[in-house]
Amino acid sequence: MAVAIVHLHAADRGLDGTYEPIGDVLYLSSADDDKHAPAQQTPEGHAVRLDDQGRITHLTAINAKWLLDRDGEIIATLRDGRRLLLTRDDVADTID
Numbered sequence: 005m006a007v008a009i010v011h012l013h014a015a016d017r018g019l020d021g022t023y024e025p026i027g028d029v030l031y032l033s034s035a036d037d038d039k040h041a042p043a044q045q046t047p048e049g050h051a052v053r054l055d056d057q058g059r060i061t062h063l064t065a066i067n068a069k070w071l072l073d074r075d076g077e078i079i080a081t082l083r084d085g086r087r088l089l090l091t092r093d094d095v096a097d098t099i100d
Contacts, residue, residue, distance in 0.1 A: 021098035
């Protein structure tokens with residue numbers, strides 16, 4: 005079975021980001037993110053929230069800068085098998 009890789013371009017998906025350098029945590033959220041909806045934890049330790057149509061409305065990426073420095077990307081695997089991929093260019097406006 006092939007794994008679907010979804011390249012997540014924050015700006016293209018309307019996700020605004022903030023970055024907490026002390027904890028190395030990246031937060032990306034859309035304007036219509038339901039903050040009260042449950043998030044799913046990924047095997048990589050991130051949290052992702054989806055809307056009722058399966059679109060990404062929020063991502064909390066743990067060790068974001070460290071992962072970008074080490075691997076050049078952040079990957080988050082969803083329960084449905086999709087793998088989200090963020091590169092440094094995707095979050096350049098949020099993480100220096």
